[in-house]
Amino acid sequence: MTGKLRASMTHIQGPLSSFAMLIVLSAGFTLAAPEFLTENNISNVLRQASPLLIASLGQMLVILVAGIDISTGALVAFASVGGAVAAVSGGAAAGVAATVGLAALAGTVSGLAVSVFQVQAVIATIGMLGAARGLALLISDGQPIGNLPPGFLDLANSYLLGIPAPVILAAAVTMLVAGWLLLTPSGRALFAIGGSADAARAAGIHVRLHRTIAYGAAGALAGLAAVIYTGRAASGQPTFGVGLEIETIAAVVLGGTALGGGRATVAGTAFGAIIVAVLSNGMELAGISPYIERVVLGFALIVIVFIDLTRRRILENIRNRQIAMANR
Amino acid sequence: MRSPLAQRSSGSIWNWRQLSPLLIPAALMAILAVIEPRFLTSANLMNILLQASPLALAAMGQAVVIISGELDLSQGSAAALAGVIAVLLAIETDSVAVGWIAILVVSVILGAVNGFLVTQLRIPSFVATVGMLTYADGMAYLITGGLPVDFPPDGYSWLGRGYIGSIPVSVLFVAVVAVAMHIFASRTRAGRALYLIGDNANAAVIVGIRPSRYRFYAFLLAGLLTGSAALILTGRIDSAPPTLSATLPFEAIAAVAIGGIAMTGGEGAVWRAVAGVAPIAILVNGLNLLGVNTYIQLILIGAITIAVVALQNVQQPIWFRWRVFS
Numbered sequence: 053m054t055g056k057l058r059a060s061m062t063h064i065q066g067p068l069s070s071f072a073m074l075i076v077l078s079a080g081f082t083l084a085a086p087e088f089l090t091e092n093n094i095s096n097v098l099r100q101a102s103p104l105l106i107a108s109l110g111q112m113l114v115i116l117v118a119g120i121d122i123s124t125g126a127l128v129a130f131a132s133v134g135g136a137v138a139a140v141s142g143g144a145a146a147g148v149a150a151t152v153g154l155a156a157l158a159g160t161v162s163g164l165a166v167s168v169f170q171v172q173a174v175i176a177t178i179g180m181l182g183a184a185r186g187l188a189l190l191i192s193d194g195q196p197i198g199n200l201p202p203g204f205l206d207l208a209n210s211y212l213l214g215i216p217a218p219v220i221l222a223a224a225v226t227m228l229v230a231g232w233l234l235l236t237p238s239g240r241a242l243f244a245i246g247g248s249a250d251a252a253r254a255a256g257i258h259v260r261l262h263r264t265i266a267y268g269a270a271g272a273l274a275g276l277a278a279v280i281y282t283g284r285a286a287s288g289q290p291t292f293g294v295g296l297e298i299e300t301i302a303a304v305v306l307g308g309t310a311l312g313g314g315r316a317t318v319a320g321t322a323f324g325a326i327i328v329a330v331l332s333n334g335m336e337l338a339g340i341s342p343y344i345e346r347v348v349l350g351f352a353l354i355v356i357v358f359i360d361l362t363r364r365r366i367l368e369n370i371r372n373r374q375i376a377m378a379n380r
Numbered sequence: 381m382r383s384p385l386a387q388r389s390s391g392s393i394w395n396w397r398q399l400s401p402l403l404i405p406a407a408l409m410a411i412l413a414v415i416e417p418r419f420l421t422s423a424n425l426m427n428i429l430l431q432a433s434p435l436a437l438a439a440m441g442q443a444v445v446i447i448s449g450e451l452d453l454s455q456g457s458a459a460a461l462a463g464v465i466a467v468l469l470a471i472e473t474d475s476v477a478v479g480w481i482a483i484l485v486v487s488v489i490l491g492a493v494n495g496f497l498v499t500q501l502r503i504p505s506f507v508a509t510v511g512m513l514t515y516a517d518g519m520a521y522l523i524t525g526g527l528p529v530d531f532p533p534d535g536y537s538w539l540g541r542g543y544i545g546s547i548p549v550s551v552l553f554v555a556v557v558a559v560a561m562h563i564f565a566s567r568t569r570a571g572r573a574l575y576l577i578g579d580n581a582n583a584a585v586i587v588g589i590r591p592s593r594y595r596f597y598a599f600l601l602a603g604l605l606t607g608s609a610a611l612i613l614t615g616r617i618d619s620a621p622p623t624l625s626a627t628l629p630f631e632a633i634a635a636v637a638i639g640g641i642a643m644t645g646g647e648g649a650v651w652r653a654v655a656g657v658a659p660i661a662i663l664v665n666g667l668n669l670l671g672v673n674t675y676i677q678l679i680l681i682g683a684i685t686i687a688v689v690a691l692q693n694v695q696q697p698i699w700f701r702w703r704v705f706s
Contacts, residue, residue, distance in 0.1 A: 122506070174506050179686035179689075182627070182679065183682030183683050190676060301507065343519075346518030346521070347522065354515075357508075358501050361503065
C-alpha cells in the first residue's frame with residue numbers, strides 16, 4: 053500500500069515541483085512588474101508558450117528514447133520557409149501540410165540515421181541542423197517569405213471562445229501525446245526502449261521502428277510549432293528557431309524528464325515550457341535586454357540540469373542504502 | 381578462415397574508416413580539377429590552406445574532446461566572446477600582446493568552465509556546452525551591443541593575415557600546432573590516457589587514471605585551440621563581431637567525423653582531424669569558384685557528416701566486401 057503510494061508520488065513529483073516553481077516564479081514577477089498578472093499578459097504568455105510547448109513535447113519524445121535533438125530550431129526554420137512557399141502557391145491547407153510534413157520528414161531522416169545507422173543522436177541531429185538551416189536559407193535566399201494566404205495566418209492569430217487558437221492547439225497536442233504515451237502499446241514501447249533497448253528488443257519490441265517514429269513525431273511537432281511561428285510573423289523566415297533547441301531541452305528537464313531516457317512526463321514538460329515562456333516574458337516586462345535573457349537562459353539550463361541530476365543521485369543513494377540495510 | 385571477431389577489429393589499414401580521410405579529398409580534388417581550371421593553381425591551393433587554418437585548429441580541439449568521450453558545442457560563441465574581449469582590451473591598452481594573451485586566457489577559462497561543468501558537476505557535455513554556447517553568445521552580444529568592435533592596434537592581425545616569405549603565418553602556425561598535438565596525443569602519458577578514458581573509463585579507473593582529471597585537461601586544451609582559431613579569425617577580418625563563426629563547432633565536428641576519428645571516443649589519431657578539414661575546405665573553395673550559392677555548403681557539410689559517421693558504423697561498406705585491397 054505505502055509502496056504503491058510512493059510509486060505514484062514519484063510519478064507526479066516532476067509535474068508537481070515544476071508547477072510549484074511556476075507559481076513561485078509568477079509571484080516574483082508579479083512583485084517586480086505588476087502588469088505581469090493581468091489577463092492580457094497571461095493570455096500573451098500562454099500564446100508565446102504554445103509553440104514552445106509543442107516543440108518541447110517533441111524534444112521529450114526524443115529524450116525519452118535516450119536521444120537528443122539539437123536540430124529543433126533548424127527544423128522550425130526549414131519547415132516555416134518550405135511551408136510558406138507551398139502556402140503561397142497552393143493555399144493555406146497545402147501550406148500547413150507542407151510545414152508539418154517537411155519537418156516530419158527531416159525528423160525521420162535523423163531517426164533513421166540514429167536507429168538504422170547507429171549514428172549518435174547528437175551527431176545525427178547536428179548534421180541535420182546544418183542541412184535544415186542551409187535548406188531554409190537556400191529556399192528563401194535569406195529573406196522572409198510573405199504574402200501568405202489569410203487562412204494560414206488564422207491558425208496562429210484567431211480566437212475561439214476568447215481563447216487564442218494556438219493555446220487550444222497546444223492543449224490538444226498535449227492531450228494527444230499523453231494519450232499516445234500512456235495508453236497505446238507503441239507509446240509504452242518508447243518508455244521500454246529508453247529504459248533499455250536490449251530489454252525492449254528481447255521483449256519483442258521493434259526498437260529501430262519505434263526510435264524512428266519518436267524522431268519523426270518530434271519533427272512533426274516542430275513543424276506544428278513552425279505553423280504557429282510563421283502565422284504569428286505573417287511570413288516564413290529562415291532565421292526562426294535560433295536557440296529553440298536549448299529552450300526545449302530546458303523545458304523538458306524542468307518538467308522532470310530524465311536525460312538519458314526511459315522516463316518522461318507530459319504534464320511536467322507542459323509546465324516546463326510555460327516556465328521558460330514566463331521567464332522570458334517576465335524579463336521582457338522588467339526591461340531586461342534580450343542579450344541578458346540569452347545569458348540567463350544558458351546559465352539556467354546548466355543549473356536546471358545540475359539540480360535535476362543531483363536530486364536523482366541523492367534519491368539513488370538513499371535507495372541503495374535502503375537495499376543494503378534490508379539485505380543485512 | 382578468420383574469426384568474425386578478427387574481422388571486426390580493424391587490424392588491416394585497408395578499411396573504410398582508415399581510408400575515408402584520404403579518399404574523399406582526393407576524389408573531390410580530382411573532380412574539381414577537371415571541371416574548374418582555376419582550382420588547381422598554386423595561388424588557389426594556398427588560398428585553401430589559408431581558409432582552412434582556423435577550422436583545422438578548432439577541429440584538433442574538438443578531436444581531443446571527442447577522443448576523451450565528450451563533445452564541445454560551444455566553440456563558435458566561445459571564439460566570438462574571446463575575440464570581442466581581446467580586441468576591446470587590445471584597443472584599451474593599445475597593446476597587441478595584451479590582446480593575444482587575453483584571447484587565449486579567455487578561451488582557456490571558458491574551456492575550464494566547460495570542463496568543470498562536465499567533470500565536477502557531471503552534466504552531460506552536450507548540455508553543458510550548449511548552455512555555455514548560449515551564455516557566451518549572449519555575453520558577446522551584450523558587450524558589443526551586437527556590432528563589430530573597432531579595429532585592433534596594428535600588428536594584432538599578423539597571425540591571421542601575415543606572411544613569412546610566400547607562406548601565410550597561419551598555415552605555418554597550424555603545421556607547428558599539428559605536430560605538437562600529434563606528439564602530445566601519441567607520445568605523452570596524458571595523451572594516451574585520453575584514449576584509454578574514451579575507450580573504457582572504468583578500465584582507466586582500475587589502472588589508476590582519473591577520467592575526470594584528463595577530461596578536464598581535454599576541455600582546457602580545446603579552449604586553447606579554439607582561442608588560437610579565434611585569433612586567426614579576428615586577425616583575418618581585423619575586427620571582432622559577436623557573430624564571428626557560429627558554425628565553427630558544426631564544421632569541426634564534421635571534420636573530426638570525416639577524418640575517421642571514432643565519434644564514440646577512444647580511437648583515431650589527431651592528424652585525422654586536420655585531414656578531415658581538407659574535404660570541407662576544398663568543397664567550400666570549389667563551390668565558391670563555381671559560383672554556387674554558399675548556403676549549399678551548410679547542407680552538404682551536414683549531409684556528409686551524417687553519411688560518413690553512418691558509414692563508419694557499418695564496419696565495411698558493401699563495395700569493400702569485394703576485398704579489392706586485401
